[in-house]
Amino acid sequence: MAQALNQALREAMDEDDAVLVLGEDVGVDGGVFRVTEGLLDRFGAERAIDTPLAESAIVGVSIGMAAHGLRPVCEIQFSGFSYLAMQQLEGHAARLRWRSRGRFSASLVMRMPYGGGVRALEHHSESKEVYFAHTPGLKVVAPSGPRNARALLRAAIRDPDPVVFLEPKRIYRAFREEVPDDDEPMALGESQTRREGNDLTLISWGAMLQPTLKAAEQLAEEGTEAEVIDLLSLSPLDDTRLADSARRTGRVVIVHEAHRSYGPGAEVIARLVEKAFWYLEAPIARVTGYDTQVPFFARETDYLPDVARIVTSAHQVLEA
Amino acid sequence: MPREEIDLSCKVEYLSILDEDGHLDEALAPDVSDEQLEQMHRVMLLARRFDERMLNLQRQGRIGTFAPVSGQEAAQVGVMAALQAQDWFVPSFREFAASIWRGTPLKALLLYNAGYNEGAAIAEDAHDLPIAIPVATQIPHAVGLAYAARYRDTDAVALVFFGDGATSEGDFHEAMNFASVFETPTLFVCQNNQWAISIPREDQTHSKTLAQKALAYGMPGIQVDGNDLLAVLAAAREAVERARSGRGPTLIECVTYRLSVHTTADDPSRYRSDEEVEEWERREPLRRLQRYLKERGILDDDGIEALESEISEEIDQAWQETEQAMQELDEPLDIFAHNYAELPRTLREQREEMASRLGEGGGGLSNGQTDHGAGAQPGPARGDGRG
Secondary structure (H helix, E strand, C coil): CHHHHHHHHHHHHHHCCCEEEEECCCCCCCCCCCCCCCHHHHHCCCCEEECCCCHHHHHHHHHHHHHCCCEEEEECCCHHHHHHHHHHHHHHHCCHHHHCCCCCCCCCEEEEEECCCCCCCCCCCCCCHHHHHCCCCCEEECCCCHHHHHHHHHHHHHCCCCEEEEEEHHHCCCCCCCCCCCCCCCCCCCCEEEECCCCEEEEECHHHHHHHHHHHHHHHHCCCCEEEEECCEEECCCHHHHHHHHHHHCCEEEEEEEECCCCHHHHHHHHHHHHHHHHCCCCCEEEEECCCCCCCHHHHHHHCCCHHHHHHHHHHHHHC | CCCCCCCCCCCCEEECCECCCCCECCCCCCCCCHHHHHHHHHHHHHHHHHHHHHHHHHHCCCCCCCCCCCCCHHHHHHHHCCCCCCCEEECCCCCHHHHHHHCCCHHHHHHHHCCCHHHHCCCCCCCECCCCCCCCCCHHHHHHHHHHHHHCCCCCCEEEEEECHHHHCHHHHHHHHHHHHCCCCEEEEEEECCEECCEEHHHHCCCCCCHHHHHHHCCCEEEEECCCHHHHHHHHHHHHHHHHCCCCCEEEEEECCCCCCCCCCCCHHHCCCHHHHHHHHCCCHHHHHHHHHHHCCCCCHHHHHHHHHHHHHHHHHHHHHHHHHHHHCCCHHHHHCCCCCCCCHHHHHHHHHHHHHHHHCCCCCCCCCCCCCCCCCCCCCCCCCCC
């Protein structure tokens, strides 16, 4: 997936000289996950900018660039450090279009690795999608594999509004997938059905999609056909697809790494209650990270949802 | 092992050209025409009177909370006069004099302060960013604008205003550092008005000057008498020239004073003495400039009087237009405008919900916006489902 993201950046920068990348170690080093590798050589230091170590300025400077009409793609090295830039994001990126009555827009992409599963240090494993998804004016997306990562990043860069682009670091190099030569159009705000089924709906995104798909396969062996929806976009939320599926299956399990309380699953459930309540045959279940800090990595796998937890939860929903 | 002084080869200058009594240091005086002086004086006077009117309107409950500019007119107008229209203006929240210089209609400023988003509208060709309220957060934007201006081969510079309190914020330091590292054409202008609400300048930082903070970032910094229009103009011109010719950013500290309240919600008697305010009244920028203009023969008492009544009428007219506009701007659905380039479906549904509610309430809709449907949720009636 890191390679696909790199391809997307290269293509976007080839296509439009308004696109540039900036962040800590994105130039010479090519980014700590090598997502910006080669961009400095290809586009020069003016467009592949190694910045001082200051998250708020990285986003704040990007906002100024965007106000001038550029399309900066800034990288926050780990999402755990993005909170230093929260004021810029919430107070300005999300509001610039609105505040200026459409005169300016913060057409920027804020990329950042998020989520656990790579045995990292503290602050390197959280999933705080909701901090961003709760903010009007932002769009929040997360790819789940190389192919949609490339398409989603191209779409995010083209988007006229600020996009928070969450990269599940666990799958940067987890598996290979064919990425077509041609650009694949993708609309922000649309989810995808990754597996069809009529017995149960499993909803997930990012790195959790892989265990969710594996759980679906395991359920299939037992004779249960689970539908798997890849959210791709946390905001806007494609509740039409979710509600359509829930109406058909009547049973829903949501899988996410984020803490449970006030997590993204809560919003998904609220939408399903609003749009599909009378079709539900069982309480909606959540398989999530706990409302604890993400533990140091020795106990990380006890915190993160896995195939067994998803299957157990699916059984409970099916039996309810 | 040596232990010796490192030669930093840096200094901070203080610049004053027109003293409190209106006397000029000819050797330092910038080249400025009578017309330019008249223009600057007019905007300073207009800003002062506008401020006073806004305060009255606020006290009468006709507009909301705002941050008066009185006392800081020279620090703003002197800088703005050194810029061209193509240069970028990044304000904080007290920059009324600068905004007026820039051509922002008084009506827009009034409308903004009366609580209407429409007042924040910015002309399509204007290089003005909107008002920024969270302290110091606008500073990095001027670095991004300057970077982009250079990247696009324009010779525009970006100017950002902030106060003494802002120099304690991280965004100030991060932005200064970025600007210096990338040598962006940015002017950092600190209006040191001595008070960050109730915290005096000496409790904000133990640095002797604010200008010296530039030195840590390898950037020139200069302290000027911020109530001296000519000193501000001279320093700003120098900084603009440096930025435009590719020699990077500058920090200018304008030593000035907030003669009025922090905002209309503030009571300065809780933290500062009348004597202090009176002391600064003597150094205020407008009277000083007028003395000089009279001495130079550009202006006399009759001329000032005529200008006062012209300005008074201009403000009356702007308020009348604002009141008119406030009556016309009754579209509640405007809250959904400009949140995104295109409203996402979820927001369209919420907009319909509001439109429907307003429709049921028997009013509130105008501008023909009555065609947004009943907003009813799709789906089966109770009991029709599988549940």
